[in-house]
Amino acid sequence: MATPVPVRIAALPRGGRALLLPSAHGRSLGPGAEAATGVAGRRRASPAAKGKSPAKVEAGSPLGNTRKKGRAKAETQDNASVERCGAGGLEKNNLEEQVEAVCDNDAADMDWEEGQVERNEYSHELGESFTVEFNDDVPSSTTKKTVRRATAEEKELAELVHKVHLLCLIARGRVVDKTCNDPLIQASILSLLPNHLLWNVADVRNLKAVNLRNLVSWFHRTFCVTAQSTHRGSFVSNLGFAIQDRIGTAEEVCALSVALFRALNLTARFVTNLDVAGLRPDTKVMGTLNQDASRLCTRSLPHSSPAADGNVVSSPALLKDNTQDSVSMNQRRGGLGKSKQTSACKRSLSKTLSSIKADNESSCISASSQLPSTSSNAEVPKRKGDVEFELQLEMALSATAAENQNNNQANHMSQSIGSLQDSTPPKKKLRQNTEATSSSSAVWSRSAGAPLYWAEVYCSGQASTGRWVHVDVVNDLLDAECKVEASSAVCKKPLRYVVAFAGNGAKDVTRRYCLQWYRIAQGRVNPEWWENVLAPLKQMELTATNNSEDMELQTRALTEPLPTSxxxxxxxxxxxxxxxxxxxxxxxxxxxxxxxxxxxxxxxxxxxxxLQSRHGWLREGLQIRENELPAKVVTRPKRTFNAQSVQSSANEDALKPTLELYGEWQLEPLQLPHAVDGIVPKNERGQVDVWSEKCLPPGTVHLRLPRLFQVAKRLGIDYAPAMVGFDYRSGRCLPVFDGIVVCTEFKHAILEAYAEGEEQRRAEERKQEEAQALSRWYQLLCSIVTRQRLKDSYKTPSHGLGHEEALGNDNIQKNTLSSQRSERKPISSKLQTDHEHEHVHEYPEEDQSFDEETFVRTKRCPCGFSIQVEEL
DNA sequence: CTGATATAGCCAACTTTGGGTAAC
DNA sequence: CGTTACCCTTTGTTGGCTATATCA
Known part of the structure; x- marks a missing residue:
């Protein structure tokens, strides 16, 4: 039943043998898998092995491929395992002979794809200890992981995603900024503010950061931050509910602070560290777009449907994970005992969910319950007594409406899904979640969440001319811009694009927060693109805030401290x-x-x-000044493209294996011979090398149109074919020509003539096509007529035929340009006997027509067959 | 945990002007 | 016998850059 399949026997050092299916990437059945009962293995070329021949273990050669150290190492191990499994001391038998015969047959070019060994056929010959071993994917700590680098395509895709995500986040920032100007929101938030806080900030013209202190603290105490929010239809609605419930996401709370500052007539802007998908593809996550995909997803769709959540709930793995999440979270917050923790692992679904709820609520409570959480008591240990924690839990649960709970539940679940999809280990992710919700600490550390949203208020009384002051109500921070970078780095949300939004515009203020630009430069998109994107927005921002800080940012950019590494x-x-x-x-x-x-x-x-080579500069329209010595001489790759140079390579190596490079300071504008009297200066091959438009001799133009040289030739204008590069195909290099080079003065004449010529050519083409179409119609109709006539001659001979024939011919002849249509008329009666007709080779003169415009002569056989001959 | 160094894989640059055969 | 059109074949090497592994 089983198809005989080529398999290889590896001769092992101790005489043991194992049957190897030829495979670069087989699968181990494990040491215990003995006497496989019919094994089917399918090899799929992994990206790493792409284009390489499968690594085969040759008989008598334990190390099939020792070219690379890493592989040799892995294979040594593979063979060890083969040896372990196969040391059965089997006698050589028929199967092996058969197998080796196949192997010897080689096999080197065989496609080793699929293998199948049926126990039924061979087991009696091989004995029970026969082991089939696949030499790959052995789960071992020392097994080298295949490293796959991103391809150019993936990089391009990642960059596109990055750019699109940036644009989306900017758009989002503008939405938030616009909402901060909403009069109703401003009025609502202002109405919450206690009167005594008002006059601290009354003097806008002389505002100092210190004046904002109480305001920030009040705000921080009043609003608690949650990781997820409910979507209420619009961001304005969300803010409305946030004001009502005193709870919102970091983004919402921060937006409210901006709205408040603006309501107080302060110049304020909404600042966010754009949490954008990576610029480079993430090679760690295979098969998926990249690790940011899940983040993108959760951000754009933070509220999964209840149905989706239901599906997830049914998965035990996720349940377990959630349980663990909540347990460690509980432990973190409330200091649950170890016994409680272990028992919690076995909780039922409902308990899991309630604990999740508890987490969500407790995070709010812990934030709002630590009311006087200023920097003075920031060091208060987070651990509280179990009793206190349970009390809070109870309060939270009872205080929250059932509906709300469900929402939170759903949100938390979707968040958990996100965290699972994310490549971040669950533990780490959990910490991030915890951090995002905990907001009690004013000391920057890992325990504080990554700052993603804050505000900037312009303080006229600060410094000599005033400056923007960093205000983070989420973390209760004021004028602490220097801490942002460190905390972002700690929380793995490095600063990349810190953008300030105001007046429906936006401005990149990353420089204010980033002291080590070199760390983030790699992760930022092409600056030119970014500047183009922001240019119009920057203007709007400036109009709104009326404060230009460019000097400050520029100074920061130019005065970075020397790195130590x-x-x-x-x-x-x-x-x-x-x-x-x-x-x-x-x-x-x-x-x-x-x-x-x-x-x-x-x-x-x-x-x-x-530096560039002489030729490199030539492309840029520059040449090296006389008597300049190369600034640097580097080795150049040997020329190995044909046998001749290989033969003489010894000489060449000694002669010139180097490339001379020159710097910009050694250059002058390219001086090429001018075009004189309409003559194009050409090289020794009668061409002009057009490496770029800058390489054209002065007074000439490069016209890149097909068939232009014919026009120039016809007009008698001097021209040269333009050689634009080389094509390297099949190991040969071929010059590539594109258009011609002519003197500038002939440009218009040639183009006009070309346009005319092209028009004529197209007209001719059309005419030819029409003529051909007519001819084909004529043939078709003739054959119909003939067929009909034949038919009729057998049925009702010579009856009603004349009319048809006349009609057919008439139609055609009206449309043809034939000058001799009348002569062709009586289609010979000979036709009636023409079953095995051979077309007349010498067409009679009267059966020929000649079109004087197209020089096409049409010869016709009396049977209706015609042939067109173009006369030159 | 960070930084230095080694290693491996992707990719761009470099190369810089056909030859044999059949049909006409 | 000279001219022309067409087909053939689908490179191959090197080094820079960068991600990853490993070690101090």
Missing amino acids: QQAYKDHHLYALEKWLHKNQILHPKGPVLGFCKGHPVYPRSCVQT
């Missing part, structure tokens, strides 16, 4: 170490030295010059 100097935007220069870079001038890092002098980045 050498790595940081790699592509640092301000500083450079000589060791990190690229192959085509040089320091010119080599100085000044700004400092030292581990003994290496640090130079300003502005001293780094990028």
Whole structure:
């Protein structure tokens, strides 16, 4: 029944043998899987093995492929396991002979795809200890994971996602900003503010950060922050409910603070660290878009439907996870005992859900219950007595409406799903969730959540001319911009794009919060694109706030402290170490030295010059000045594209394996011979090399149109074919031509003539097509007529035929340009006998027509067959 | 945990002007 | 016999950059 399949026998050092299905990536059945009862293995080429021949363990060669260290190591281990499993000391038998015969047959080019061994057929010959072993995916700590790097396509996709996500987040920021201007929201939040806090901020013109202290503390005490919110239809509605319930997401609470500041007539803006999907693809997560996908998903759809939640609830794995989440959360908050923790693991569904509820509620309670949570008592331990915690739990549960609970439940569940989908380990994720909800600590540490939303208030009384002051009501922080970067880094939400929103506009203020730009530069999108996106928004922001801080941000950008690690100097935007220069870079001038890092002098980045070869500069329309020596000489790859150069490679190596590079300071504009008297200066091949438009001889133009050279030739204008590059196919390089180069003065004449010529050519083409169509119609109709005539001649001979024939011919002849239609008339009666007719080779003159415009002669056989001949 | 270093995989750059055969 | 059109074949190597692993 089983198809004989080529299999390989590995001769093992101790004489043991194992049957190996040829596979680069088989699967281990484990040491215990003995005498497999029919094994089917399918190999799928993994990306790592893509394009490589399957790693086969050759007979007598334990290490099939020792080219790379890592693989050799892995295979050594594989063979050890093979040995372990296969040391049965089997006698060579028929099967093996058969198998080896197949192997010897080689097999090297065989497609080793699928294997199947049926026990029924062979087991009696092999004995019970025969083991089938697949040499891959052995679960072992030392097994090297296949490292797959992202391809260019994936990178492009990730960048696109990043950009789109950025745009979405900006749009979101604008929505929030706009809502902060809503009069009703402003009035509502203002109405909550106690009177005594009002006059602290009355003097807007001389406002200082200190004046905001009480306001911020009050706000922090009054509103508690929750991880998830209920969608109420619009952000305005959400804020309305947040005001009513004194509870909202960090974003909502922060937005409310901005609304309050604006209601108080302060200049305030909504600031957010855009939590955007990564610019680079995440190679750790295979098969999915990237790890941010789930985050994207949860952010855009934070409220999964109850039905979806129901599905999830039915999954035991998720349940367990939730249980653990809630347990450790309880432990964290309330200090539950160990026994309680273990018992909690076995809780029923309802208890799990209630504990989740408790978590949600307790987070609010803990935030709002620690009312006087100023910096003075920030160090108060979070652990409280169990009793107190239980009390709070009770209060929370009873105080919350059932409906609300359900919502929270659902939200928390969807959040949990998100956390499971996320590549972050559950434990870590849990911590993040906890952090997001806990807001009692004013000391930046891991326990404080990553700051994603805050406000900036312009304090005119601060500094000499006033400045923007960082105000974070979520974390009860005032003027603490220096702490943002560290806390973001700790919470794995590094600063990337800190954007301030005001007046429906936006502005990148990352510089204010980021002291180590080199750390984030890699994660940011192409600055040009980003600036283009923000340019119109920046103007709107400026109009609204009337405060330009560009100088301040610029100063920050230029006065970054010297990094202490050498790595940081790699592509640092301000500083450079000589060791990190690229192959085509040089320091010119080599100085000044700004400092030292581990003994290496640090130079300003502005001293780094990028060099190019003579040809490279030529493309840019520049040439090297006379008598300039190469700034740097680097080795160039050997030319190995044909046999001749390989033969003479020894000489070539000695001669010129180097590439001479020049810097910008050694250049002058390209000086090419001018076009004189309508003659295009050409190279020795009679062409012009157009590496770029800058390489054109002065006074000439490059016209990239097909068939243009014919026009130039016809008009007698001097031209040269434009060689634009090379095509390297099948190991050969072929010049690629595109259009022609002519003197500028002939440009219009040629283009006009070309347009005319093209028009004519198209007309001719059309005419030809029409003629052909007519001819085909004629043939078709003739054959119909003939057929009909034949038919009739057998049924009712010579009856009613004349009319049809006349009609058919007439129609055609009206439309043809034939000048001799009348002569073709009586279609010979010979036709009637023409079953095996051969077309007349020498067509009679009277059966030919000639079109003087197209030079097409149409010859017709009396049977209706015609042939067209173009006369030249 | 951080930084230095080694390693491996992806990818871009580099190369820089056909030859044999059949039909006409 | 000279000219022309068409087909053939689908590279191959090197080094830079970068992510990851490993070690101090």
